[in-house]
Amino acid sequence: MADTTCHMSISLDGFVAGPDQSREHPLGKRGRELHGWHLGDERANEADATAARRLLRPRGAYVMGRNMFGPIRGEWGESDWKGWWGDEPPYHHPVVVLTHHPRPPLEMAGGTTFHFVDETVERAVARAFGLAGGQDVRLGGGVSVVQACLREGLVDEMHVPVVPTILGAGERLFDNLDALRRAPYGYECVDFRPSARVAHVVLARVAR
Amino acid sequence: MADTTCHMSISLDGFVAGPDQSREHPLGKRGRELHGWHLGDERANEADATAARRLLRPRGAYVMGRNMFGPIRGEWGESDWKGWWGDEPPYHHPVVVLTHHPRPPLEMAGGTTFHFVDETVERAVARAFGLAGGQDVRLGGGVSVVQACLREGLVDEMHVPVVPTILGAGERLFDNLDALRRAPYGYECVDFRPSARVAHVVLARVAR
Numbered sequence: 001m002a003d004t005t006c007h008m009s010i011s012l013d014g015f016v017a018g019p020d021q022s023r024e025h026p027l028g029k030r031g032r033e034l035h036g037w038h039l040g041d042e043r044a045n046e047a048d049a050t051a052a053r054r055l056l057r058p059r060g061a062y063v064m065g066r067n068m069f070g071p072i073r074g075e076w077g078e079s080d081w082k083g084w085w086g087d088e089p090p091y092h093h094p095v096v097v098l099t100h101h102p103r104p105p106l107e108m109a110g111g112t113t114f115h116f117v118d119e120t121v122e123r124a125v126a127r128a129f130g131l132a133g134g135q136d137v138r139l140g141g142g143v144s145v146v147q148a149c150l151r152e153g154l155v156d157e158m159h160v161p162v163v164p165t166i167l168g169a170g171e172r173l174f175d176n177l178d179a180l181r182r183a184p185y186g187y188e189c190v191d192f193r194p195s196a197r198v199a200h201v202v203l204a205r206v207a208r
Numbered sequence: 209m210a211d212t213t214c215h216m217s218i219s220l221d222g223f224v225a226g227p228d229q230s231r232e233h234p235l236g237k238r239g240r241e242l243h244g245w246h247l248g249d250e251r252a253n254e255a256d257a258t259a260a261r262r263l264l265r266p267r268g269a270y271v272m273g274r275n276m277f278g279p280i281r282g283e284w285g286e287s288d289w290k291g292w293w294g295d296e297p298p299y300h301h302p303v304v305v306l307t308h309h310p311r312p313p314l315e316m317a318g319g320t321t322f323h324f325v326d327e328t329v330e331r332a333v334a335r336a337f338g339l340a341g342g343q344d345v346r347l348g349g350g351v352s353v354v355q356a357c358l359r360e361g362l363v364d365e366m367h368v369p370v371v372p373t374i375l376g377a378g379e380r381l382f383d384n385l386d387a388l389r390r391a392p393y394g395y396e397c398v399d400f401r402p403s404a405r406v407a408h409v410v411l412a413r414v415a416r
Contacts, residue, residue, distance in 0.1 A: 174221035194402030
């Protein structure tokens with residue numbers, strides 16, 4: 001059966017992005033530091049390359065939150081915002097964007113189509129599997145989507161690269177997850193493969 | 209000049225202890241999982257041994273919170289509580305215990321004396337240096353003491369072993385630290401030495 005995986009790099013203090021997201025800072029201030037391991041940090045090594053292959057492996061579809069798609073809030077208005085990634089986004093498959101402000105599907109070069117939906121994460125994930133042609137589905141970010149998926153039991157595997165820096169503020173991955181304590185499953189570390197600068201942790205859902 | 213260091217093992221979701229501290233669970237439920245690396249986990253390796261030597265290196269004094277000293281809250285009452293560690297605690301030097309309920313100093317076998325004080329962390333750390341005979345001072349836990357020390361700029365070095373498990377609840381190390389964002393210094397990773405199962409991170413305070 002196809003799996004769902006999310007990949008969320010976090011700082012030592014638990015943040016996936018810095019504060020003040022903007023067009024200049026898609027990941028918030030200093031947020032890019034969390035992604036050096038797959039975006040050209042010269043200290044990256046084979047463990048990072050393995051993790052990057054895991055991150056970039058082919059999927060069938062993607063579910064992301066609206067803030068990951070762009071910095072625009074509220075109504076789309078006159079905006080012609082088409083995502084952060086230019087004319088040919090790196091996904092090459094359907095991407096379901098959760099938003100309270102649906103708009104028509106947006107077909108991009110290279111096989112990526114953004115579908116904007118206002119529905120529960122459960123329905124969005126089901127929709128993604130419907131579009132994925134039997135392949136895996138990637139979930140999130142941002143944190144609110146991932147947290148909702150975790151609360152609803154929709155995440156099979158989590159890849160959490162921990163970067164030893166302190167951002168001091170931003171959006172925290174492991175928050176608002178009290179529901180997980182009452183869930184009939186938990187997460188167990190199935191792979192721990194640190195690089196020279198990043199602790200790559202892979203967690204899998206296990207019954208308990 | 210002598211330094212201050214704190215050592216705080218955290219879970220992937222940022223907790224230093226599990227919930228429900230009690231006599232049976234000094235570190236809260238499942239909290240001991242965070243300390244396997246220096247308490248007999250068979251997967252521990254040389255990187256853990258190096259970190260354990262760092263943890264156990266000789267100091268001159270220690271500042272800890274009352275909840276680290278014991279599970280008793282409020283007035284000490286008839287309690288003859290003398291700490292978690294038996295007649296001969298592993299410190300062998302003065303330990304300053306922050307509490308709103310001072311009591312006379314408690315001299316134990318092996319050179320450890322507990323001094324119970326109701327004062328600011330700044331004064332407690334100054335007192336510890338006064339007792340330390342020119343040697344380093346260890347700070348914390350619990351988290352409230354460490355956070356107070358971080359806010360007041362009293363921590364020179366932090367050793368943060370990150371253990372890839374999810375506790376789901378407990379006390380979080382990196383919280384209540386907004387003041388750090390306005391501080392004239394930050395923390396930089398100066399040593400990153402993962403073992404087979406733990407990412408040992410050492411941070412040092414740097415001007416910025």
